[in-house]
Every structure is written in structure tokens, then in C-alpha cells.
Amino acid sequence: MSALNRRSFLTSAVAVSAALTLGGALDSLPAYAAAPANRPGRAWLRDARIGLFLHWGMRTVPEYTDVEAWEARVTGDGWSAGYWVDEAIKLHASYLVLASFHSRLGYARTWPSRIPGSPRTQRDFLGELIAAAKDKGLKVVLYMTDDPQWHNESxxxxxxxxxxxAHKGQSVDLTTRDGFGMFSYDNFVEVMADYPxxxxxxxxxxxxxWEQSGLYERIRRERPEMTLSNNNEDTPIMDMVSHEQKSGMLPDYDYAAATWTPLPRLAEGCFTTAGRWWYNGTDNTVNEALTLRRIISNCGASIRSLVAExxxxxGRFPARTEAFNNAAKTWLDGVWGSLRGTEGGGYLYGGLQPGRLPDDGFVTVTVDRDDPTTQYLHITTRPSGDTVEVRDNAHTVRRVEDFRTGRRLAFEQRDGCLTVSGITRWDPYDTVLKIRTAPRRTVLIPPDGITATATSSASGFPAANLVDGDFTTYWDAGDTIPVSVTLDVGRVRHLAYLALNQREWSPTQNRETFGRKEDSARIKDYRVFTSDDGVTWSQEPVAAGVLESAKGVRFIDLGVRCRYARLDVDSTWAAETVPAFYRKLRIDHVGVATHHPRGGGRG
Known part of the structure; x- marks a missing residue:
């Protein structure tokens, strides 16, 4: 097991062990017990970085209303499961999601179902795809819709x-949600039994x-190795939350900015390569730059990319999609070593700070799970000059090189920043720098050297969670703003800065997702006061301002000697019109640095 994952694994293992002790078998737990991130059999999903979302059905152009005629067309046109698997491999995908039983594609079951109620094929396309994927080491996940409303759209x-x-021996209206729920429930059970x-x-x-009938609990009981993912809903019993077709971010490829799933919960970003959201097989223009940058950005936040085609x-993809897959293979081959086996940097795994650069650039960071001293800086928007400056997040840098060429690059480290110069080779989508760091961040005060208190805390989420070194716990301000957090470092000493990892449970800006209003719950206006004795405080704040609403670690520079630092949060970003996020501050961790690493290296 990698050093990077050991702490989160142990935390989850303890939780599972306690659950087994208290409740017997895991399946005997109450409904909607949170799915551990390290549930057995989920390693492939945790390791996955890309999936291929296959939209294909009877309403693919031209639309069919007779399933036998459609099946004849599919077979006559040479459908092959191996083709889809090979296309997925070009994208470095680890899994395929087959969406044919889709409300906008004709509700076709692409397997010889024994259950009447919607179109079903005689040929076992699903079984063939599962077998072909298994031969190449890939997984197949089946898309299931809950929605009957488009039953006669055309x-x-x-x-x-x-x-x-007639099959059930009772009157069931499939155009109602309850009736369709019963029908689709039976289909879940059928494929669970037929496709091991x-x-x-x-x-x-x-x-x-499904919920009232205990569908998810039944899946856990009968097929405990199966993964469950939900679209735009965080159903705790499931393994992963998928965030569908986000837009409006700046930059537009910064998908994580619109998501709301904190690590170590598994998350996925689901988006199309181009054109309309659900595909009908037409030859749409593909936005290569946006798609590839989204993949990189998602890797930098430990989010899987489910690429919809x-x-x-x-079975063949339209010409432009196929051409994109070919180009993507070549491009991804060149950067895959900086993505495979990594986690997002700037979150619970450490790493340099991701986000906007001072000179208009934008970066994401990945950290090697097996060797956390190796990081990769992904420059997805080039800065205005030939240098890059990022916050070092207390990492002491030993070496910087161009990932693609191995050429060493000159760098300087001071005042909390790493500056890399002499970059001459810029990739249009992602210039990757390989960063080697010291194994420990010695400038940070360890958890046993800090205590934290707050003027308000929600029950079960005390301020002590801010400095316990465990990102699976967090402090909740208890819907109270303004609020103050006081950090005691034990003695008067120099404090260089505070490093804040706010809980990533909200997007970074005001937005609406499928009718649900969302906003950033992060700190906006803040002030920091200091004291040597915890009684007499500085008359003026030693730091004050507006904290950027952004994902990943954020910094408040201090540069003072004191024992106590009090962070006063005067406001948060969420508007009062978005009550689900208004005044709901949550912070995973606050790090305190005594000084800045310094150093440099020649190119």
C-alpha cells in the first residue's frame, strides 16, 4: 500500500471494523450507511482516471421504433464489442458505462431480458461487451434510468x-415513477443474477x-463487489457521486470548481466531447482542447472523467469522434506517467497549490501515490511569461524538470513560493513539470504542537478537528458567521502563514444545477489578530482581506511572532438567497508554518 493512502485507508478500516463490531455483518447496517472509500473490490474505481460513457440506443439517428428492425440494423452494420473496448483504451479509460436503457434513447435493454415492458434485444450486446472488456482488463458498468417521463417523446x-x-399479475402503469420504479427494479435484479x-x-x-424496496441494500447483499454511482446526488450508500455536464467555470475546463464532493469520497465528472448533451450518433464537432484539459484538471482534484461519446x-463512432480518440491516444500517451497512480495535489494528499497564477496562468497538481516526494505541475493555461510561480505549501523542492524531455529547469524557492524559469517548450494543452521534494514538510507545526478552539461549533464537529492531521474529520461553524478560531502553538514563536483546506462540499461560485441553487460556503472576509498570552490581542489585524473562493489549499500570510493567532471570519461567499450554503462554513484542516522553505537549483 502506498504511503499516501495509508492514513485514509486506516481511517476507513477502523470505521468498517467498528461497524462490523456493532452491527454484525456489513449488510445489517441501517439503510444509507456511508459507503467507505476503501470498500473491498473498489481498488479499480479508486485507481481509475477516465471512463467512456457510451450513449447508444433505438433513438440513435435514424430513430427506430421496432426493436427487431433495430437489432438487425446493428448486426448488419457490423457491431463489435471489441471496437468500443479498443476506443476506450485509446482514451486510457479503465471502464465503460453503457447507456442504452436511457429515457431519451428508447429504454432499450440490450440484453435478452425475460421481463416485458420496454424494447429488448435477442442478441446479448451487454454480455458481449462485458466479455470483451474483461479480456482487455477493463470494467463495464450499466447505466440505469429512474425516469419514465420521456416514454413517448417522439x-x-x-x-x-x-x-x-400481465407479467406481474397486477396493474402497473410504467409511465408513473412508482410503476417504472418497479419495472426497473426487476431489471436490476435480473442483470445482477445473469452477469457476474x-x-x-x-x-x-x-x-x-427503489429506496422503499431496499434495492441498494439488496445489491450490497447479493453483489457486494459491485460499485454504485449516482448522478448529481450524494446517496451515502453509494460509492461515487457523478457530476454531470458542468459549465460556467472560469477557466471553462476547471470542472472541480463546480463539484461538491469532499475527499476521500469518490467523485466523477461526466461531460461530453462536444455538441448536445446526449448523443444520437451524429458527427458533432469535438472540442479537443476543452476535453483534454478537463481530464487533466479532474486528475488534479482526484476526480474521474467520464467522457461521453x-x-x-x-457501434462505430462518427468520424470526428473517432479522429479525436486517435489524437487523444497520442497526446495522453505523452503525459500518462504524470496521471496514472496519482492523486490531486493541494488537498488531503499534500502537494503544491493548484489554481490561478499571479500572471494569468492556471495550474493543477498531481502527487504520486507510491512516492509522495514526486509531484507533477500541470500548466493548463500558459502564464504571460516564461516563468511559473506557485505556492509551495511547505514542500522543500529539490529538483524541477520538464516531464516530457527530462531537461532540468532552474528554480528558486522563497517567501512561500516556487518560481520555475527557463521554460521554452510549451504544450498547447498541458505543460508538465516534474517536481521532486523532500520527504517531510518540516516547516509545519505538527498536530501535537497546536490546539484550536472556536466561538461556535456544530455538535460532533469541534474545532479540535482543524488541527488533528486527519482530513476525514472537519470543523463545522454551526451556521454561525461571524465566527472566530483561535490557534495556540504552545509558545511564542515565528508564524509565517496559515494554510487552510476548507471542506470541498460546495462549488466555488453561485450557480444552479438542474434547478438546485448552489454557492460557495468558503471564507470571504477575514482578519487575523495575534497575542502572546491569549488575553491581550493586537489592536490592528496582522492580516486582513478577501480570501479567494477556490478549490484546494489557500494561504493567509502572517510573518509575526506570537503564541496565539485568532482568525476572525466576518463573512462567507454564499448569498443569503442560497440557504443550503449560506453561513455554513466547514474547514477540514488548518496548517501553521513557522517559516518558508528556501532553496534553488540550476537548469
Whole structure:
């Protein structure tokens, strides 16, 4: 096990052990017990960086209303499961999500289902895909919809309530959510039993019938190795939250800015390569730059990228999509060593600070799980000059080189920043620098050298969580703003800065997702006062300002000698019109540095 994962693994292992002790078998726990990030059988999903989301069905252009005619067309056009697997491999995908039983694609079951109610094929396309993927070391996840509302969108009725009612021996209206919930529940059970190598389900929102009938608990009981992912909902029993088609970020590829799933919870960003959201197999223009930068940005936040592409009836992708996959293979081959086996930097895994640069650039950071002294700085928007300056987050840098060429680069480290100069080779999408650092961040005061108190804390989320060194715990201000946090470092000493990792449970800006209002719950206006005795405080703040609403670690520079530092949070970014995030400050961790690492190296 890598050094980077050991702490989070142990935390999850203790939680699982306690659950087993208190409740017997894991399946006997109450509904919606949080799914541990390290549940057995999930290693492939934790390690995955990219998946291929296959949209393909009876309403692929041209639309079919007769499933036998559609199946004949698919077979006649030469459909091959191996083609999809090979295209996924070009994208370095670890898994494929098959979306045919989709509300906008005709509700087709692409397997010989024994359950009437919507179109079903005789040929076992699902089984063939699972087998082909297994041969190449990939996983297949099945998309399942909860939604009957598009049952006759094109004027043709794709759901057969009469046939399903006869099958069940009772009247069931498949166009209602409860009726469709019963029908889809039966399909979950069928494929669980028939496809032992199916890796999991990608669920497009919850259905009340599933929840009331204990569907997810049944999956956990009968197929405990299966993964469960939910779209735009955080259902705790599931393994992963998928965030669908986010937009409006600056820069537009900074997908993490619109997500709201804190680590170590597994998260996925689900987006198209171009054009309309759900594909009908037409030859849309592909936005290569946006797609590749989103993949890099997501890796820098430990978010998987589920890249959506729509196939034609015979399975082949349209010409522009296929050309993109070919180009993406070549490009990703060149940077894959900086993405494979890494976690996002600037979060609970340490690493340099991601985000905007002082000179208009933008970077993300990845950290090698097996060797945390190796980091990769991904410059996805080039700065105005030929140097890059980032906050070092207390890491002492030993060496910097161009990842692609291995050429050493000159660097200087001072005042909390790493400045790399002499960069002459810029990639249009991602210039990657390999950073080697010292094994320990010695400028940070260890957890046993700091205590924290607060003027307000929610029950169960005390201020002590701010300095316990464990990112799986956090402090909650208890819906109280203004609020103050006081840090006691034990004796008067020089304090260089505070490093704040606020909980990544909210987006970075005001937005709306499928009708749900969202906003940043992060610190906005702040002041810092200091004291030697905890009684008499500096009359003026030693630091004050507006903290950027951004993902990853943020810094407040101090440069003072004191024993106590009091952070007064006067406001947060969320508007009062967004009550779910208004005045709801949560912070994972506050680090305190006594000084800045210094050093440099020649190119």
C-alpha cells in the first residue's frame, strides 16, 4: 500500500471494523450507511482516471421504433464489442458505462431480458461487451434510468404497461415513477443474477420505489463487489457521486470548481466531447482542447472523467469522434506517467497549490501515490511569461524538470513560493513539470504542537478537528458567521502563514444545477489578530482581506511572532438567497508554518 493512502485507508478500516463490531455483518447496517472509500473490490474505481460513457440506443439517428428492425440494423452494420473496448483504451479509460436503457434513447435493454415492458434485444450486446472488456482488463458498468417521463417523446410509446402488468399479475402503469420504479427494479435484479462480471451500476438519480424496496441494500447483499454511482446526488450508500455536464467555470475546463464532493469520497465528472448533451450518433464537432484539459484538471482534484461519446447504430463512432480518440491516444500517451497512480495535489494528499497564477496562468497538481516526494505541475493555461510561480505549501523542492524531455529547469524557492524559469517548450494543452521534494514538510507545526478552539461549533464537529492531521474529520461553524478560531502553538514563536483546506462540499461560485441553487460556503472576509498570552490581542489585524473562493489549499500570510493567532471570519461567499450554503462554513484542516522553505537549483 502506498504511503499516501495509508492514513485514509486506516481511517476507513477502523470505521468498517467498528461497524462490523456493532452491527454484525456489513449488510445489517441501517439503510444509507456511508459507503467507505476503501470498500473491498473498489481498488479499480479508486485507481481509475477516465471512463467512456457510451450513449447508444433505438433513438440513435435514424430513430427506430421496432426493436427487431433495430437489432438487425446493428448486426448488419457490423457491431463489435471489441471496437468500443479498443476506443476506450485509446482514451486510457479503465471502464465503460453503457447507456442504452436511457429515457431519451428508447429504454432499450440490450440484453435478452425475460421481463416485458420496454424494447429488448435477442442478441446479448451487454454480455458481449462485458466479455470483451474483461479480456482487455477493463470494467463495464450499466447505466440505469429512474425516469419514465420521456416514454413517448417522439410520438411513439416505448413502454408497454399492459405486457408488464400481465407479467406481474397486477396493474402497473410504467409511465408513473412508482410503476417504472418497479419495472426497473426487476431489471436490476435480473442483470445482477445473469452477469457476474458486470462491475456495477451508474444510476441516473434515485427512485422512491427503489429506496422503499431496499434495492441498494439488496445489491450490497447479493453483489457486494459491485460499485454504485449516482448522478448529481450524494446517496451515502453509494460509492461515487457523478457530476454531470458542468459549465460556467472560469477557466471553462476547471470542472472541480463546480463539484461538491469532499475527499476521500469518490467523485466523477461526466461531460461530453462536444455538441448536445446526449448523443444520437451524429458527427458533432469535438472540442479537443476543452476535453483534454478537463481530464487533466479532474486528475488534479482526484476526480474521474467520464467522457461521453455517442455511437452510430453499427457501434462505430462518427468520424470526428473517432479522429479525436486517435489524437487523444497520442497526446495522453505523452503525459500518462504524470496521471496514472496519482492523486490531486493541494488537498488531503499534500502537494503544491493548484489554481490561478499571479500572471494569468492556471495550474493543477498531481502527487504520486507510491512516492509522495514526486509531484507533477500541470500548466493548463500558459502564464504571460516564461516563468511559473506557485505556492509551495511547505514542500522543500529539490529538483524541477520538464516531464516530457527530462531537461532540468532552474528554480528558486522563497517567501512561500516556487518560481520555475527557463521554460521554452510549451504544450498547447498541458505543460508538465516534474517536481521532486523532500520527504517531510518540516516547516509545519505538527498536530501535537497546536490546539484550536472556536466561538461556535456544530455538535460532533469541534474545532479540535482543524488541527488533528486527519482530513476525514472537519470543523463545522454551526451556521454561525461571524465566527472566530483561535490557534495556540504552545509558545511564542515565528508564524509565517496559515494554510487552510476548507471542506470541498460546495462549488466555488453561485450557480444552479438542474434547478438546485448552489454557492460557495468558503471564507470571504477575514482578519487575523495575534497575542502572546491569549488575553491581550493586537489592536490592528496582522492580516486582513478577501480570501479567494477556490478549490484546494489557500494561504493567509502572517510573518509575526506570537503564541496565539485568532482568525476572525466576518463573512462567507454564499448569498443569503442560497440557504443550503449560506453561513455554513466547514474547514477540514488548518496548517501553521513557522517559516518558508528556501532553496534553488540550476537548469
Amino acid at each position: 410520438g411513439f410509446e416505448y413502454l408497454d404497461s399492459a405486457a408488464y402488468s 462480471d458486470l462491475a456495477g451500476f451508474w444510476i441516473d438519480n434515485d427512485n422512491a420505489y 455517442g455511437a452510430q447504430h453499427g
